[in-house]
Amino acid sequence: xxxxxxxxxxxxxxxxxxxxxxxxxxxxxxxxxxxxxxxxxxxxxxxxxxxxxxxxxxxxxxxxxxxxxxxxxxxxxxxxxxxxxxxxxxxxxxxxxxxxxxxxxxxxxxxxxxxxxxxxxxxxxxxxxxxxxxxxxxxxxxxxxxxxxxxxxxxxxxxxxxxxxxxxxxxxxxxxxxxxxxxxxxxxxxxxxxxxxxxxxxxxxxxxxxxxxxxxxxxxxxxxxxxxxxxxxxxxxxxxxxxxxxxxxxxxxxxxxxxxxxxxxxxxxxxxxxxxxxxxxxxxxxxxxxxxxxxxxxxxxxxxxxx
Amino acid sequence: xxxxxxxxxxxxxxxxxxxxxxxxxxxxxxxxxxxxxxxxxxxxxxxxxxxxxxxxxxxxxxxxxxxxxxxxxxxxxxxxxxxxxxxxxxxxxxxxxxxxxxxxxxxxxxxxxxxxxxxxxxxxxxxxxxxxxxxxxxxxxxxxxxxxxxxxxxxxxxxxxxxxxxxxxxxxxxxxxxxxxxxxxxxxxxxxxxxxxxxxxxxxxxxxxxxxxxxxxxxxxxxxxxxxxxxxxxxxxxxxxxxxxxxxxxxxxxxxxxxxxxxxxxxxxxxxxxxxxxxxxxxxxxxxxxxx
Numbered sequence: 001x002x003x004x005x006x007x008x009x010x011x012x013x014x015x016x017x018x019x020x021x022x023x024x025x026x027x028x029x030x031x032x033x034x035x036x037x038x039x040x041x042x043x044x045x046x047x048x049x050x051x052x053x054x055x056x057x058x059x060x061x062x063x064x065x066x067x068x069x070x071x072x073x074x075x076x077x078x079x080x081x082x083x084x085x086x087x088x089x090x091x092x093x094x095x096x097x098x099x100x101x102x103x104x105x106x107x108x109x110x111x112x113x114x115x116x117x118x119x120x121x122x123x124x125x126x127x128x129x130x131x132x133x134x135x136x137x138x139x140x141x142x143x144x145x146x147x148x149x150x151x152x153x154x155x156x157x158x159x160x161x162x163x164x165x166x167x168x169x170x171x172x173x174x175x176x177x178x179x180x181x182x183x184x185x186x187x188x189x190x191x192x193x194x195x196x197x198x199x200x201x202x203x204x205x206x207x208x209x210x211x212x213x214x215x216x217x218x219x220x221x222x223x224x225x226x227x228x229x230x231x232x233x234x235x236x237x238x239x240x241x242x243x244x245x246x247x248x249x250x251x252x253x254x255x256x257x258x259x260x261x262x263x264x265x266x267x268x269x270x271x272x273x274x275x276x277x278x279x280x281x282x283x284x285x286x287x288x289x290x291x292x293x294x295x296x297x298x299x300x301x302x303x304x305x306x307x
Numbered sequence: 308x309x310x311x312x313x314x315x316x317x318x319x320x321x322x323x324x325x326x327x328x329x330x331x332x333x334x335x336x337x338x339x340x341x342x343x344x345x346x347x348x349x350x351x352x353x354x355x356x357x358x359x360x361x362x363x364x365x366x367x368x369x370x371x372x373x374x375x376x377x378x379x380x381x382x383x384x385x386x387x388x389x390x391x392x393x394x395x396x397x398x399x400x401x402x403x404x405x406x407x408x409x410x411x412x413x414x415x416x417x418x419x420x421x422x423x424x425x426x427x428x429x430x431x432x433x434x435x436x437x438x439x440x441x442x443x444x445x446x447x448x449x450x451x452x453x454x455x456x457x458x459x460x461x462x463x464x465x466x467x468x469x470x471x472x473x474x475x476x477x478x479x480x481x482x483x484x485x486x487x488x489x490x491x492x493x494x495x496x497x498x499x500x501x502x503x504x505x506x507x508x509x510x511x512x513x514x515x516x517x518x519x520x521x522x523x524x525x526x527x528x529x530x531x532x533x534x535x536x537x538x539x540x541x542x543x544x545x546x547x548x549x550x551x552x553x554x555x556x557x558x559x560x561x562x563x564x565x566x567x568x569x570x571x572x573x574x575x576x577x578x579x580x581x582x583x584x585x586x587x588x589x590x591x592x593x594x595x596x597x598x599x
Contacts, residue, residue, distance in 0.1 A: 130550050
């Protein structure tokens with residue numbers, strides 16, 4: 001009895017030692033990740049949440065607890081309200097244009113056989129360039145005196161005199177959103193292209209044999225089968241448009257007409273040194289951004305849960 | 308019959324028009340920046356619309372590279388010391404954060420997929436969830452933290468922030484790469500007595516090379532294009548990258564669109580090279596990162 005038990009115990013001990021080793025190795029591999037993400041993301045997030053409840057302002061003595069005072073102050077601030085509205089306009093324009101343009105580009109690339117690799121490279125190029133450089137290139141295109149936009153529109157006879165595009169608020173918002181769309185459309189197109197390529201070709205053949213035209217096939221096969229991809233693409237473009245900073249900052253700086261929430265956070269914290277006000281606003285922006293990206297997060301959660 | 312061939316021709320014309328539209332949309336602004344950078348300063352201020360400069364000149368580039376420089380007839384300080392320093396800063400911070408991010412993701416994602424350790428699922432979900440946390444939410448506490456650590460305006464500080472920002476996506480991508488890999492190869496190596504680490508280094512990582520390259524490209528491009536982080540954390544030329552320096556050509560010292568476009572063209576050379584030569588990995592990485 002005792003003699004028989006011993007080897008069994010040995011085996012299970014060896015097994016548990018191996019599992020122990022595995023656990024230690026696993027921990028060793030992720031400890032740098034825990035350190036970096038913990039120190040530079042999780043702690044600062046907690047810090048933001050806590051500090052937004054105090055008055056932290058290098059210009060004023062003391063850091064008294066003010067509860068939700070900073071949050072109330074952001075709601076009372078007319079500039080902040082304007083920034084929220086601008087951000088909303090950017091999101092609507094960017095998501096709409098990217099959905100339509102991205103779907104068009106994805107359908108085109110899915111159809112094309114010859115030279116697809118090169119067309120794909122052309123498509124993704126704007127996404128790969130530094131957003132600041134993009135914005136500067138477009139700033140020159142929008143230049144009121146010597147810009148390409150005025151030049152082309154005059155050559156086409158659509159306008160007779162040069163326009164100062166950023167004098168008009170609606171135009172300015174649209175032109176800034178357009179630069180953002182130029183950069184982000186490739187991502188939408190790539191996500192939708194991946195979805196399109198997962199549709200089995202046989203479905204289209206079956207539809208054709210049943211006498212369905214291309215429009216009918218698009219509506220009853222393509223659209224339903226890429227709806228998952230569309231959801232991801234839409235939430236991605238929403239989050240990115242929501243966090244728009246570079247384009248608006250380069251093209252119009254601190255102008256109230258085009259200022260986004262993130263620009264407002266940057267100005268409050270790093271130009272006016274109202275740290276806790278900036279933190280409260282950034283928490284609100286994070287919550288709003290999290291809510292709109294919930295689709296994406298839920299998908300991640302669903303995928304990781306079953307293991 | 309003729310109606311069908313007509314509609315086919317119409318379809319082909321439509322496709323060709325769509326391709327042309329995509330080419331003009333994607334490449335037009337970049338082409339225009341190139342044209343501007345090659346146009347002599349005087350011609351930039353002409354009303355005439357030209358798709359290629361009448362007398363192309365490298366004057367703007369000479370201004371960037373020259374020891375002396377002039378702006379509107381006045382001798383001004385050369386921009387080369389600033390430009391070269393910023394270029395080096397961009398390269399150092401982008402390459403360093405790419406190497407560290409990819410290395411951490413290569414080992415970390417392997418642990419998340421193949422090694423059982425306590426808290427594995429929770430940690431992974433937490434790290435990936437930070438993809439949804441915008442960078443600016445952590446910016447202010449991070450700024451105070453970096454000041455207390457004396458890491459403002461240092462390569463170490465900027466690189467660490469980049470790594471913390473780009474690591475979640477790289478982990479996500481590498482995890483999907485390892486998950487797609489059959490475990491039988493590793494099991495065969497273990498049966499032959501190879502250790503875990505040896506198997507990972509010699510068998511798994513070489514097979515994961517396309518995924519590693521994709522993560523490296525995505526990380527490099529994100530770091531190379533960063534603007535808001537260095538705007539706060541790189542106030543001087545000690546670490547200031549091109550993305551922060553180039554806008555200053557227009558807003559502060561000069562109003563010099565030619566110089567700005569020339570600098571912009573040089574700043575997009577690394578991303579353009581990546582797109583030209585490694586586009587396959589980039590697109591597959593984007594597809595895996597965005598849809599998995």
